[in-house]
Amino acid sequence: MAHAYTPGLMVTDRTIVRKQRLLPIEGEVLVDLGVQVRAEDVVARAFLPGKVQNLNVAHLLGVEPGEVRKYMTKVEGEDVEAGEILAETKPLLKWFKRQIRSPVGGTIESISDVTGQVLLREPPEPLELKAYIDGRVVELLPGQGVVVETPSALVQGIFGIGGEATGRLHIAVEAQDEVLTAEHILPEHRDGIVVGGSLVEAGAFERAKEIGVKGIVVGGIRDLDLKELLGYELGVAITGTEDVGFVLVVTEGFGRIDMAERTFALLKRYEGHKASISGATQIRAGVIRPEVIIPRPELNPEDISEEEVEAKGIEVGDTVRLIRAPLFGRIGKVTELPPEPTEISTESVTRVLEVELEGGKRVVVPRANVEKVEG
Amino acid sequence: MGDLKAILVTDCGSTTTKAILIEKRPEGYRQTFRGEAPTTVEAPFEDVTRGVLNAIHEVEELSGRKILDGERIMTPARSDEGVDLYLSTSSAGGGLQMLVAGVVLRMTAESAQRCALGAGAIVMDVLASNDGRPGYEKIDRIRKLRPDMILLSGGTDGGTISHVVELAEYLAAARPRPRLGGDKIPLIYAGNKDAREQIRRILSEHFALHITENIRPVLERENLGPARSLIHELFLQHVMAQAPGYSELMEWVGADIMPTPAAVGYMMETAARREGLNLLGVDIGGATTDVFSVFGGAFNRTVSANLGMSYSVSNVLAEAGLEKVLRWVPFRVDEEELRDRVKNKTIRPTTIPQTLEDLKIEHALAREALRLAFAQHRQLAVGLRGVHRERSISDVFRQEEVESLIDMMTCDMIIGSGGVLSHAPRRSQAMMLLMDAYEPLGFTRLAVDSIFMMPHLGVLAKVDEDAASQVFWKDCMVYLGTCIAPLGHGKRGRRCLRFRVGDLEGEVTFGDIKVVPLGYGQEADVEVFPERDFDLGAGKGKSVRAKVRGGVVGVVFDCRGRPLMLPEDEDERRKLLRKWAKQMDLYPDSREEGNFGTRFGR
Numbered sequence: 001m002a003h004a005y006t007p008g009l010m011v012t013d014r015t016i017v018r019k020q021r022l023l024p025i026e027g028e029v030l031v032d033l034g035v036q037v038r039a040e041d042v043v044a045r046a047f048l049p050g051k052v053q054n055l056n057v058a059h060l061l062g063v064e065p066g067e068v069r070k071y072m073t074k075v076e077g078e079d080v081e082a083g084e085i086l087a088e089t090k091p092l093l094k095w096f097k098r099q100i101r102s103p104v105g106g107t108i109e110s111i112s113d114v115t116g117q118v119l120l121r122e123p124p125e126p127l128e129l130k131a132y133i134d135g136r137v138v139e140l141l142p143g144q145g146v147v148v149e150t151p152s153a154l155v156q157g158i159f160g161i162g163g164e165a166t167g168r169l170h171i172a173v174e175a176q177d178e179v180l181t182a183e184h185i186l187p188e189h190r191d192g193i194v195v196g197g198s199l200v201e202a203g204a205f206e207r208a209k210e211i212g213v214k215g216i217v218v219g220g221i222r223d224l225d226l227k228e229l230l231g232y233e234l235g236v237a238i239t240g241t242e243d244v245g246f247v248l249v250v251t252e253g254f255g256r257i258d259m260a261e262r263t264f265a266l267l268k269r270y271e272g273h274k275a276s277i278s279g280a281t282q283i284r285a286g287v288i289r290p291e292v293i294i295p296r297p298e299l300n301p302e303d304i305s306e307e308e309v310e311a312k313g314i315e316v317g318d319t320v321r322l323i324r325a326p327l328f329g330r331i332g333k334v335t336e337l338p339p340e341p342t343e344i345s346t347e348s349v350t351r352v353l354e355v356e357l358e359g360g361k362r363v364v365v366p367r368a369n370v371e372k373v374e375g
Numbered sequence: 376m377g378d379l380k381a382i383l384v385t386d387c388g389s390t391t392t393k394a395i396l397i398e399k400r401p402e403g404y405r406q407t408f409r410g411e412a413p414t415t416v417e418a419p420f421e422d423v424t425r426g427v428l429n430a431i432h433e434v435e436e437l438s439g440r441k442i443l444d445g446e447r448i449m450t451p452a453r454s455d456e457g458v459d460l461y462l463s464t465s466s467a468g469g470g471l472q473m474l475v476a477g478v479v480l481r482m483t484a485e486s487a488q489r490c491a492l493g494a495g496a497i498v499m500d501v502l503a504s505n506d507g508r509p510g511y512e513k514i515d516r517i518r519k520l521r522p523d524m525i526l527l528s529g530g531t532d533g534g535t536i537s538h539v540v541e542l543a544e545y546l547a548a549a550r551p552r553p554r555l556g557g558d559k560i561p562l563i564y565a566g567n568k569d570a571r572e573q574i575r576r577i578l579s580e581h582f583a584l585h586i587t588e589n590i591r592p593v594l595e596r597e598n599l600g601p602a603r604s605l606i607h608e609l610f611l612q613h614v615m616a617q618a619p620g621y622s623e624l625m626e627w628v629g630a631d632i633m634p635t636p637a638a639v640g641y642m643m644e645t646a647a648r649r650e651g652l653n654l655l656g657v658d659i660g661g662a663t664t665d666v667f668s669v670f671g672g673a674f675n676r677t678v679s680a681n682l683g684m685s686y687s688v689s690n691v692l693a694e695a696g697l698e699k700v701l702r703w704v705p706f707r708v709d710e711e712e713l714r715d716r717v718k719n720k721t722i723r724p725t726t727i728p729q730t731l732e733d734l735k736i737e738h739a740l741a742r743e744a745l746r747l748a749f750a751q752h753r754q755l756a757v758g759l760r761g762v763h764r765e766r767s768i769s770d771v772f773r774q775e776e777v778e779s780l781i782d783m784m785t786c787d788m789i790i791g792s793g794g795v796l797s798h799a800p801r802r803s804q805a806m807m808l809l810m811d812a813y814e815p816l817g818f819t820r821l822a823v824d825s826i827f828m829m830p831h832l833g834v835l836a837k838v839d840e841d842a843a844s845q846v847f848w849k850d851c852m853v854y855l856g857t858c859i860a861p862l863g864h865g866k867r868g869r870r871c872l873r874f875r876v877g878d879l880e881g882e883v884t885f886g887d888i889k890v891v892p893l894g895y896g897q898e899a900d901v902e903v904f905p906e907r908d909f910d911l912g913a914g915k916g917k918s919v920r921a922k923v924r925g926g927v928v929g930v931v932f933d934c935r936g937r938p939l940m941l942p943e944d945e946d947e948r949r950k951l952l953r954k955w956a957k958q959m960d961l962y963p964d965s966r967e968e969g970n971f972g973t974r975f976g977r
Contacts, residue, residue, distance in 0.1 A: 114540040115540050222714075253722060254715035281722075323719070324723075324728070346728050347800035348798075
């Protein structure tokens with residue numbers, strides 16, 4: 001049976017955000033413990049081993065693999081420049097001479113007597129890891145990275161695309177039910193994060209790219225528009241590496257859905273503030289949700305109690321969002337929680353609850369189909 | 376193994392740990408109680424044994440049997456205390472993820488893939504000398520993957536070694552890192568034995584190298600056993616040992632922990648062997664769909680990693696295409712609306728259909744997920760390619776078509792498991808999904824796994840085959856009934872066959888389904904007389920007589936034609952879907968006067 005309770009996404013004015021920043025491979029940490037860093041600062045660096053190119057020198061020279069070494073002008077471990085001669089034949093008549101030049105610069109990794117293959121490794125590529133949020137370095141993970149912490153306002157989205165970005169928040173619409181169109185995106189939004197309402201139109205994507213917007217935060221997106229934006233059909237909700245020109249954070253889901261009032265109000269309150277956003281989403285094991293982090297350095301971290309978000313059940317009076325058709329996205333208050341499993345119109349027997357929707361209408365829905373709107 | 380009176384088995388899944396108690400009763404072994412608890416491999420617990428103990432606690436509470444003494448499983452059993460044997464399977468932490476490589480994509484690489492899948496692995500990629508990717512691309516791909524284990528094969532014994540050595544060189548250059556940490560990735564070499572020295576020289580520095588017998592010593596023979604056993608051994612030594620709490624769990628069990636899918640496969644293989652059956656099984660989950668088959672004694676397993684009903688449901692739509700999904704929906708659906716609904720299910724995977732319309736859409740998606748996973752299975756469950764050919768290079772690289780081992784006419788039984796099948800509000804829905812996706816031919820018994828206990832029974836079968844088989848047939852299977860479907864096509868409305876089921880006689884016209892009730896545990900002598908264009912296994916127009924077993928749905932004559940074809944015209948197609956729904960009594964809005972009701976077994 002599905003879970004009877006879906007934990008809601010965090011929307012809060014004050015919390016401690018702690019981000020572990022890890023290099024993919026061992027490297028060097030560049031900052032000291034306790035220092036204040038900005039999101040753009042490089043906190044650690046590593047060198048990724050260079051790419052490997054293969055050249056089958058035996059085939060190219062028309063010799064036996066076991067003879068390749070005889071014709072090599074370089075040995076294993078030696079550096080080579082792009083275009084430099086790697087191997088050559090030494091015929092009596094120089095017209096018949098054949099030469100192999102290195103397609104890339106790097107070092108000779110190996111020469112195989114069995115396959116006649118030469119592997120060339122390109123120089124290592126530096127990889128710089130940024131702090132991602134303005135905050136303080138509270139932990140050093142030698143060789144791996146750091147932990148950066150800051151008091152913040154935080155909005156977790158349900159789905160996003162693209163990696164990380166920072167910029168000032170611009171509220172481009174009047175209300176949470178307004179659709180974000182191309183017209184809403186203005187030249188002054190360049191390098192910023194634009195907040196829309198219930199939906200983002202495809203036209204707004206083009207405009208955002210033209211202007212140079214770093215991020216868009218919005219209630220809903222149409223799946224067809226997402227496909228158009230990505231250029232392919234997104235099959236599995238594991239994202240974060242897309243490059244569409246900006247980062248997208250969707251707070252409610254697919255289709256036109258008003259951004260939750262609290263979320264919109266919170267983002268509006270911080271208009272003009274610097275925010276860090278990430279579109280990375282992973283729904284399967286080790287859930288990652290997209291996020292909007294608005295650092296609030298004016299707060300004293302000690303004043304913020306770190307509440308353990310307990311997965312306690314839903315209670316009568318709680319505000320919930322319906323998360324399944326046909327009432328997807330509607331918000332209401334729980335009015336009844338019958339303990340016994342009930343048969344619903346599909347004939348499934350499941351635990352249900354009664355919700356009074358905004359406007360007074362009461363509906364009975366499976367508990368699996370609501371999520372608590374929490375802070 | 377001595378006389379086992381009480382057996383406890385757990386399956387540590389990625390989200391839930393399920394414990395079952397099996398007890399010896401006068402009528403034989405029965406599954407008696409079941410408990411479950413969230414799996415505790417990930418933070419904050421990071422110890423799989425917590426979830427195991429919680430699940431066992433639930434069994435204790437429900438059964439009243441004391442099993443634990445503190446945090447120790449009491450063995451052996453004494454009257455109403457303790458158990459004689461404790462076993463476990465595991466797929467927590469993402470299961471076993473493998474990269475496989477072989478020289479020729481459709482030969483040794485395919486054998487390597489079959490070997491890894493059969494051992495319960497998820498195959499992340501299949502590398503081959505002729506896979507069309509240039510060397511640097513292969514190396515780049517290996518670098519990006521973080522497998523738990525690698526299986527390298529290639530070449531027949533005594534054949535050329537240069538291709539497999541080349542693959543080894545790519546692997547060495549890429550130096551992938553293990554997914555769960557640890558020093559070196561275990562790498563199994565099961566290729567041309569003449570290349571072993573070279574392989575050792577190239578790979579032993581960067582990998583935990585293990586060498587075993589060639590999986591394809593000659594083209595005519597596949598030898599998957601030794602490599603498969605080694606995969607299991609290394610899974611326990613390297614992968615499990617890295618997962619939190621497993622070293623302790625390994626001390627508790629009375630036999631090796633098995634990867635969950637390997638245990639399911641073993642149970643199916645055992646059941647098929649003991650009963651002399653050809654079996655097809657499917658487990659459709661939220662993220663993946665596993666298909667198992669045993670035909671003529673040959674066992675095959677495939678995993679469709681991105682076909683599932685929640686996390687991967689939008690990929691079902693992407694892979695099948697909108698048209699293929701909508702062909703099963705008996706009403707008009709707006710494309711934009713459907714796409715958004717499907718994506719919303721992906722991002723909120725625990726929701727359930729709450730309207731009949733939504734349920735029908737979910738069933739349409741399930742049919743396509745099942746169909747696609749089955750198509751992938753058919754491609755891999757084939758005879759050996761390259762057999763009886765000269766072993767010259769040109770022939771070795773030839774990719775001739777080889778017939779699939781799956782012959783639906785000889786398939787005796789289809790077993791479905793996974794929420795959408797096992798928990799369908801009506802059992803007739805599960806039967807219809809299996810019929811639409813697999814198109815059984817001739818006489819085929821259909822069943823669903825009641826509470827997904829096949830993993831438990833698979834690991835038990837390794838220790839006590841009789842006990843596992845008894846529970847499998849009595850408690851694990853929920854029999855839906857028997858589908859009788861002739862091969863061929865005719866004119867709609869014309870007679871397709873006549874039948875006699877016990878004392879009941881009747882006929883079915885082409886394009887129709889007829890359900891004849893035959894209850895759970897009942898058997899009947901059935902004789903079917905197909906018309907001259909139709910074949911039930913004995914040849915066109917030839918009658919067939921068989922003893923048929925009933926189930927919660929009954930005997931279903933499926934005369935819709937094979938292969939099943941749906942009309943192009945939308946209105947006609949929807950009308951037909953509604954007719955079939957009525958004939959099968961699929962949904963509360965599809966009851967038909969005069970047909971037999973099938974609302975049993977809830």
